[in-house]
Amino acid sequence: MPEKSWKVIPDVSRKAAVALAASASLALLATACTGQSGSGASDDASKDTTINFWHAWSAPNEVKAVKSLVAGFEKAHPNIHVNVVGNMTDDKINQALRTGGDKAPDVISSFTTNNVGKFCSSGALVDLNPFFEKSGIDPETTFPKAMNEYTRFDGDRCTAPLLGDAYGLYYNKTAFAKAGIKTPPKTWSEFEADAKKLTIAQGDSYKQLGFMPDYHGWETTTEHYFGQFSPTYFNKAGKSNLATDPAFEAGFRLQKKLVDELGGFKKLETFRSKLGDEWGPKHPFHTGQVAMQLDGEWRLGMALDAKPNFDIGVAPLPVPDDQAAQYGKGYITGTIAGIAATSHKQNAAWEFVKYITTDTDAVVGFSNGIHNVPSTLAALKSPKLKYDPRFKTFLDIAANPNSTTSPASINGGVYLTTIQQLGYDYESGKVTDLKAALKKTAAQIDTDIAQAK
Amino acid sequence: MSAITLASKRRRSALRTLAFMSPWLIGFAVFFAYPLISTVYFSFMHYDGFRPPTWSGSKNWTYVFEHYPFFWPALRNTLWLVLVMVTLRVVFGLGVGMLITKIKTGTGVFRTLFYLPYLAPPVAATMAFAFLLNPGTGPVNSILEKAGIPAPGWFNDPSWSKPALTLLALWGIGDLMVIFMAALLDVPQEQYEAAELDGASAWQRFRFVTLPNIAPIVMFAVVTGVIQTMQYYTQPLIAGKVASGVIQGAGTQFEPGYPDKSTLTLPQLVYNLGFQRFDYGSACVVALVLFALSMVFTAFLMRRRGGLNLAGD
Numbered sequence: 001m002p003e004k005s006w007k008v009i010p011d012v013s014r015k016a017a018v019a020l021a022a023s024a025s026l027a028l029l030a031t032a033c034t035g036q037s038g039s040g041a042s043d044d045a046s047k048d049t050t051i052n053f054w055h056a057w058s059a060p061n062e063v064k065a066v067k068s069l070v071a072g073f074e075k076a077h078p079n080i081h082v083n084v085v086g087n088m089t090d091d092k093i094n095q096a097l098r099t100g101g102d103k104a105p106d107v108i109s110s111f112t113t114n115n116v117g118k119f120c121s122s123g124a125l126v127d128l129n130p131f132f133e134k135s136g137i138d139p140e141t142t143f144p145k146a147m148n149e150y151t152r153f154d155g156d157r158c159t160a161p162l163l164g165d166a167y168g169l170y171y172n173k174t175a176f177a178k179a180g181i182k183t184p185p186k187t188w189s190e191f192e193a194d195a196k197k198l199t200i201a202q203g204d205s206y207k208q209l210g211f212m213p214d215y216h217g218w219e220t221t222t223e224h225y226f227g228q229f230s231p232t233y234f235n236k237a238g239k240s241n242l243a244t245d246p247a248f249e250a251g252f253r254l255q256k257k258l259v260d261e262l263g264g265f266k267k268l269e270t271f272r273s274k275l276g277d278e279w280g281p282k283h284p285f286h287t288g289q290v291a292m293q294l295d296g297e298w299r300l301g302m303a304l305d306a307k308p309n310f311d312i313g314v315a316p317l318p319v320p321d322d323q324a325a326q327y328g329k330g331y332i333t334g335t336i337a338g339i340a341a342t343s344h345k346q347n348a349a350w351e352f353v354k355y356i357t358t359d360t361d362a363v364v365g366f367s368n369g370i371h372n373v374p375s376t377l378a379a380l381k382s383p384k385l386k387y388d389p390r391f392k393t394f395l396d397i398a399a400n401p402n403s404t405t406s407p408a409s410i411n412g413g414v415y416l417t418t419i420q421q422l423g424y425d426y427e428s429g430k431v432t433d434l435k436a437a438l439k440k441t442a443a444q445i446d447t448d449i450a451q452a453k
Numbered sequence: 454m455s456a457i458t459l460a461s462k463r464r465r466s467a468l469r470t471l472a473f474m475s476p477w478l479i480g481f482a483v484f485f486a487y488p489l490i491s492t493v494y495f496s497f498m499h500y501d502g503f504r505p506p507t508w509s510g511s512k513n514w515t516y517v518f519e520h521y522p523f524f525w526p527a528l529r530n531t532l533w534l535v536l537v538m539v540t541l542r543v544v545f546g547l548g549v550g551m552l553i554t555k556i557k558t559g560t561g562v563f564r565t566l567f568y569l570p571y572l573a574p575p576v577a578a579t580m581a582f583a584f585l586l587n588p589g590t591g592p593v594n595s596i597l598e599k600a601g602i603p604a605p606g607w608f609n610d611p612s613w614s615k616p617a618l619t620l621l622a623l624w625g626i627g628d629l630m631v632i633f634m635a636a637l638l639d640v641p642q643e644q645y646e647a648a649e650l651d652g653a654s655a656w657q658r659f660r661f662v663t664l665p666n667i668a669p670i671v672m673f674a675v676v677t678g679v680i681q682t683m684q685y686y687t688q689p690l691i692a693g694k695v696a697s698g699v700i701q702g703a704g705t706q707f708e709p710g711y712p713d714k715s716t717l718t719l720p721q722l723v724y725n726l727g728f729q730r731f732d733y734g735s736a737c738v739v740a741l742v743l744f745a746l747s748m749v750f751t752a753f754l755m756r757r758r759g760g761l762n763l764a765g766d
Contacts, residue, residue, distance in 0.1 A: 118731050216711075270606075273609045274588075277698055411730050428713075447520045
């Protein structure tokens with residue numbers, strides 16, 4: 001009996017196993033092997049036409065704001081109709097940009113600013129410079145400096161900013177008053193002192209933590225810290241500046257000092273694992289467990305919705321002591337919009353992109369609906385903007401010429417992930433020789449970029 | 454003339470056979486041969502998904518094996534899971550199957566209880582486990598602490614994250630339990646009776662009667678377990694994301710294998726390289742490594758299958 005079983009079942013299993021192993025490990029890639037991008041078209045934007053617009057917004061208020069934005073455009077351009085497709089993920093957008101076709105988008109918007117380098121270098125999105133020139137619009141005087149930077153790569157401006165995110169400091173005013181702190185910190189030295197004053201121990205944990213410095217502390221990522229140090233990520237030859245620009249070392253050392261002074265990595269991580277998640281009402285800043293928080297402009301609305309039992313204060317993030325004159329700057333990123341190279345209605349598509357990214361009233365209206373920072377200098381000053389007075393801090397950060405961003409790279413945000421990985425190793429004590437690690441990481445970034453070229 | 458007729462008949466017969474086989478042949482060509490050949494081809498090409506592929510020789514292979522910092526940790530994790538998780542799943546599945554076949558009353562209830570977790574969607578099950586095993590707020594650690602047992606960091610501790618994933622896999626043991634129960638119930642009762650008459654102990658009955666009879670099923674469980682584990686993607690990804698507290702949405706960075714790359718598996722690299730770094734060539738290299746590993750494990754297990762036939766033919 002056992003012998004008979006051996007002759008039948010294992011043979012079948014083997015074939016099945018071999019087939020399963022082969023097909024399953026390859027199925028992931030089966031869809032990745034087709035499609036090329038095409039060239040643009042010289043359509044007549046004054047004729048009646050319909051364009052497809054794909055975006056990633058999905059919340060009801062966001063969808064409503066997009067509808068209102070599109071309605072405004074269609075009113076201004078009655079001959080161009082916009083077919084809106086929302087809640088599109090990056091994967092779907094990328095696939096559609098490769099394949100093209102009647103149902104593919106003519107205009108896309110994406111939250112993944114890091115993909116601009118790939119979109120531009122690959123030609124998946126068309127260079128908007130000729131369109132800007134044709135329309136007499138100067139992007140340098142239209143958009144804030146940092147937004148200009150993250151929407152182009154290597155001289156190719158294949159995207160335009162469509163609202164932005166600015167990062168600042170949220171603080172618990174009630175906790176500040178109890179700790180005898182009168183104003184939010186302006187330099188990192190003041191910040192360190194305040195974070196320690198605001199920290200109240202409870203057993204081997206915290207009743208209140210002044211600040212969660214860990215890189216896993218939601219928005220306390222390396223690029224958001226480093227933004228305050230105004231680093232230059234790449235040199236003119238396109239090589240990583242990580243080991244040569246002292247801003248990076250200063251940023252890493254500041255964060256590590258905060259980690260050590262506020263209780264050490266292990267204690268902070270144990271505390272962090274007990275806290276609520278970033279997008280829920282139990283976020284530790286809402287609950288008062290953390291007194292200061294590095295975060296984007298959206299946190300204000302979320303924190304107010306959570307109805308905390310303290311007053312919320314908002315300020316720019318501190319700057320290094322030797323850059324005190326630049327207090328007010330911050331890290332900027334945002335949503336991007338571009339025209340698909342596969343589109344045969346690029347002129348009509350440009351009319352739409354031009355409207356949603358440069359028309360002051362359109363940008364202001366959209367910003368009021370989405371609660372993000374407007375992405376043109378004119379819109380940032382518009383009296384039609386509706387906001388909580390505290391939101392003004394983020395408008396000022398966005399307009400500040402010293403505000404920074406992380407530049408587009410040919411392989412997307414890989415260099416940021418690599419830097420972040422060094423951050424994890426350094427804060428946990430796995431890496432002790434920071435200078436050597438910076439050199440090694442810079443070499444890794446250069447290798448990754450060479451691989452992508 | 455008769456020779457021509459015979460040749461014609463044979464040709465017609467061959468064509469008829471081919472026609473009957475064509476659905477399978479088409480499926481094989483489209484879903485196996487084409488992806489396999491394409492994957493090998495693209496592993497030697499520079500291809501970002503947008504521009505036409507260009508020949509890059511062994512560049513992708515060198516990059517993955519020598520410069521891609523996540524490859525070796527992911528390979529180590531995948532092998533760990535194959536060796537530990539698959540073994541424990543097979544042993545546990547067999548144990549549960551044997552226990553339930555022995556129970557006289559309430560068999561249906563226990564069978565249902567053990568099978569139900571298998572039906573839970575992987576994302577929901579992993580999220581539930583991540584909350585249960587949360588070091589700070591999870592009930593498991595609360596109970597351990599009350600009992601005076603040092604509570605592990607589970608998904609937040611690199612040395613405990615894979616054991617935690619193994620626990621999750623053991624919780625969803627329903628599939629193997631059902632297969633083993635069917636095999637165990639199929640073992641001829643008279644063989645046990647003969648062994649008992651010969652004075653065989655419980656262990657000897659298991660060793661010389663049960664195991665040889667269910668050996669093909671054990672082999673099936675191991676081989677399919679190895680293949681499933683090679684494709685292990687959803688659970689480690691979700692566990693890492695939930696435990697890190699950073700929900701990866703559009704526009705955020707891919708954080709590989711939180712904590713400290715310990716939950717990184719090879720299929721995650723295929724996604725990272727292909728769909729986030731736009732480096733389809735290197736993604737194909739990792740896919741081929743997965744393919745080769747699956748083949749090696751399967752071939753090894755098939756060659757060793759005699760080792761399980763302990764009855765001594």
